Amino acid sequence: MDFTVSVLLGTFLLSIAALFIFIWSMSKGLFGDGVAAATEIFGKNELGTVEDPAATALQKGGLQRAMGAVDEGMSAEEEEIRSRADRSTSLVVGVCLTLAVMWLVLASLAGLISSIKLHSPDWLVQYAWLTFGRIRPIHLNLVAYGWCSLAGIGVAIWLIPRLLKTELVGAKYALVGGALWTVGVFAGVVAIAMGYSDGLEWL
Template sequence: MNAEINESAPSYATAKAFCYTSAFWMMVATFYGLLGATELVAPDLTGNLGHIVFGRVRPTHINLVLFGFVTPGLLAAAFYYIPRLLGTRLFSEKLGVFTAVAWNLALATAVITLAMGMTQGREYAELIWPIDVTVVAAFLLVFFNFIMTVRQREEKVLYVSVWYVLAGCILTACTYALGNVIWRPNSGALVGIPDAILLWFYGHNVFGLLLTPLSAGVAYYVIPRATRSPLYSHTLSLLGFWSLLVVYTHIGTHHLLQVPVPTWLKVVAIVDSIAMVIPVMAFLINIWYTAKGKLGEIHADIGAKFVFTGTIMYFFVSIQGSFMALPDVQRVTHFNNWVVAHAHIGVLGFAGMIALGGLYYTIPKITGRPLFSRFLADFQYWMILIGMVGFTIVLTIAGLIQGNAWLNGETVYRVLPEIHAYYVTRAGLGLMIFSSAVLGFYNVVRSFQTRSGGRP
């Protein structure tokens, strides 16, 4: 490419790199999910293969979904829309691609180290210190790239998507370092109850300060663009943004309501969990009123379709989450598959759907061609929607069986056969999601690689 072409058409190399990253790791992440689900059905199938024992597979699945599939997918879209919204180019595509490469190295190292049993043993904070440092550095580099892009902007007004991305990256760099106790490289932990409080402060902020802001950023960009409508309300944008930062960060201790932590902290967590209705509805009303009467346009654009579905899942997962913070509800739902269902609505149904929507919305804009296959993307949409809703149904049922049986005095062991059928169904649904991830990866690669067709 010569300089002239470069000037007329930005390369979006960073966005492209993160598209590949997300689509590739979605395959690996969902494979690990499927593997874990299969082991719960047939525990002797992978007998004595220590590297893929369930307790190592589960954290691999979760870390890859969070940091391999969803976050890079949401960042891919951001690396496209941030420069667009600011009327400029990305500060440095070189730095962006370098970040993506470092990110992938961190993920590959995460898979290997977890398989070897090198873990710090704290949920969402398993990765060992060198990977922690890389992740924090990557978030800081992404933030640096974006803030420098903001500084060289032509468009003076900062659109709401930009707020979310800036805040999401810098705050996650902080909470990730804090939550992983990065100043203690060997253990990555505090001692006793304070460790639990810090862990869940961080753990919940993976959703509150990373996935949710980045997903909101994509939705705020894609929905108005796809429907060719102005955003419904600037005031709601402000309310949603600031209230999210204030409220979401308070609620981590709702994971510890049945643990001896200070009661006032539980009260704060419960009250703010209910107050989550404010940022959630401010965002959703804003998006949904923007799309009002324009569902045809959304249906016509596969990217927007994924994103809009994600916002609906956000409604369900958030309202459910608020209720799950009530102590009486938690007596039934805590410690069982109800929570696993909740996590899948949130991370796959909401953030994952929006990440895929971001990919499928931006890829045609980057390449200047339609997607390689709209059919495959649509097929993936339905596979994931059915798989995710199916997960929710079977795991919620399993969770209710477990929770009520335990309350009724039945032992954990005795309840296992009662949930077996649901575990089998869950593994089947997992196979659907994994196969759709493989098709999705193929679609993404072909969309970038196919030379024929040219610009429409």
């Protein structure tokens, strides 16, 4: 067993152990009361509140009544806090999700090519980077590191300031991180296409 497989296996076993520790701690109540935690995350009158950023105040009121809500929802101050948090993350989230969708489209194209090659192995064999042994890892890496990772980062950057009721500080660093991540994904795909790979999937 080589070093890479050992590291992957060790990481997997460590994550399984951590999962069992987490389940045990939840069963013992070490993370506190769930209801109390919910009141920290959600503001007063926020539960059951219809949220549609594109709706006017009148439309929101109509939606609230249609949902059977009895209160008026969040206060103007709470809505302003949420709006400021959303504005502070909008550029970073937009860039991350746009890049993620771009990688998803390219990954889908690579997946389509590799799928066709399962039925017609001689298709596009004149191009080394389009052989099955290279296009399949390109597809998998674009899905895992391009689409899933950047989409997850974008959603996390959107959620955390919203839940913590604060603005995102240092958005430029998140943009630089997203750009570096994209450059890394691109470099990895080019390296796989050029044949610099050990043939193992997901690496």
